[in-house]
Amino acid sequence: MTAQIIDGKAIAQEVRLEWKVRADRLIARGITPGMAVIIVGNDPASKVYVANKVKACAELGLYSIHIELPENATEAELLAEIETLNRDPRIHGILVQLPLPKHLDAHRVIEAINPDKDVDGFHEKNVGALVTGETPFPSCTPYGVMVMLEKTGVQIEGKHAVVVGRSNIVGKPMALLLLHKNATVTICTSKTVDLARHTRDADILVAAVGKPNFITKDMVKPGAVVIDVGINRNSEGKLVGDVDFANVKEVAGYITPVPGGVGPMTITMLIANTVRAAERLSGLNK
Ligand code: GUN
Numbered sequence: 001m002t003a004q005i006i007d008g009k010a011i012a013q014e015v016r017l018e019w020k021v022r023a024d025r026l027i028a029r030g031i032t033p034g035m036a037v038i039i040v041g042n043d044p045a046s047k048v049y050v051a052n053k054v055k056a057c058a059e060l061g062l063y064s065i066h067i068e069l070p071e072n073a074t075e076a077e078l079l080a081e082i083e084t085l086n087r088d089p090r091i092h093g094i095l096v097q098l099p100l101p102k103h104l105d106a107h108r109v110i111e112a113i114n115p116d117k118d119v120d121g122f123h124e125k126n127v128g129a130l131v132t133g134e135t136p137f138p139s140c141t142p143y144g145v146m147v148m149l150e151k152t153g154v155q156i157e158g159k160h161a162v163v164v165g166r167s168n169i170v171g172k173p174m175a176l177l178l179l180h181k182n183a184t185v186t187i188c189t190s191k192t193v194d195l196a197r198h199t200r201d202a203d204i205l206v207a208a209v210g211k212p213n214f215i216t217k218d219m220v221k222p223g224a225v226v227i228d229v230g231i232n233r234n235s236e237g238k239l240v241g242d243v244d245f246a247n248v249k250e251v252a253g254y255i256t257p258v259p260g261g262v263g264p265m266t267i268t269m270l271i272a273n274t275v276r277a278a279e280r281l282s283g284l285n286k
Contacts, residue, residue: 001222003252011151012144012264016271020060023275026282027061033278034063035093035119035270036085040078040104041071045231046097053095056267062274063090075104079112086114092281093119093274098169116281119273122168130173133180136280137273142174144265145206145227146181152254154204154225157182162198164188164215164242165208170229174206190214207242215243223253229262 023033035057039050050066057064067081078096085094094117100106110118115125121137129135138146149156161183165171175185188198190209199205199219207215208229220226230242241258249255256262279285 001251001253003226003249003255005249006148006152006227006254006256006261008144008148008256008261008264011148012268014151015147015265015268016056016060019268019272019275022279023060023062023271026275026278026284029282031278031282032061032063032090033092033275034065034088034090035095035274036065036067036088036091037095037097038067038069038078038081038085039097040069040073041101043099046099050097053267053270056271057274060271062271065091071101073101073104075108078104078109082109082112086112086117091117092278093117093270095120095270117277119270119277121173121273127168127173130176136276138177138269139169139173140269140273141170141208141229141262141266142177143269143272144262145174145229146177147269148227148256148262148265149204149225152225154254156204158184159203160184160186160201161204161206162186162188162202163206163208164190164192164195164199165206165210165229167208170208174208174229178204178206195219209242211242212240213242213244215248217244217247217251220248220251222251224251225254226252226256227262228256228258231258231263 037050054064054066085091094113110122115123121139126135161178163175166189175187179185196219204225206227212232212234228241228243234240
């Protein structure tokens, strides 16, 4: 059996058009949803992600600003930028690209963002709301995976979902979103003893560990839905995920490619969260 490839680019395009309708509704009332992205330093991968986020905003007619701070920026400088954006009525969503240089305290920085503008859903208030199932801003990558599963018609309720990776950005929120849809959820890490025993039992397997070819064919149950959140460069400099795609696709039922899988969904859900933030801040949505 060869897996069906989940086309993240096509699904992202479809979902973007749905959110464009909501953005246009706001624009017709004189409110242009606005997003600010702050990047500190020169990490090349982060620069590409940020450029893609700003481009996607422009394509949908959203307002966006892009603030670049030098690698040696102080925490006070970064917090001052956030404070200005918190007060700026043209800005509904604020995103500080992670990882930050080591001398900056990411937790303090995230907590400085107005939670009503926290389109990453990383502020403690929104993380708490995610736990209770009420968050207005699900973290973009896991949110994108959920929409992708829904659009593909994957049944989640009652299924065993195994998330490999426990990061605050992907693994933990991913597990919670699946749990809210009544999956039975197992969270593993790259250190889990006999990891394959867990992954082989997954109906839905989400890989978010950041290691190329980490999930191999023998770790996947025939017919499983395999979602690859990894974005890595292999030894030849090629973009690859965490899953050994060429071999795993021979056993999986569905599989996401890298690139063209989860990546385009992440940016789309950032747009969704920004439009929702603009709706909420202008009193048009809870
Ligand atoms: N770095 C990698 N993924 C993300 C993300 O979703 N948001 C932010 N702010 N930084 C990231």
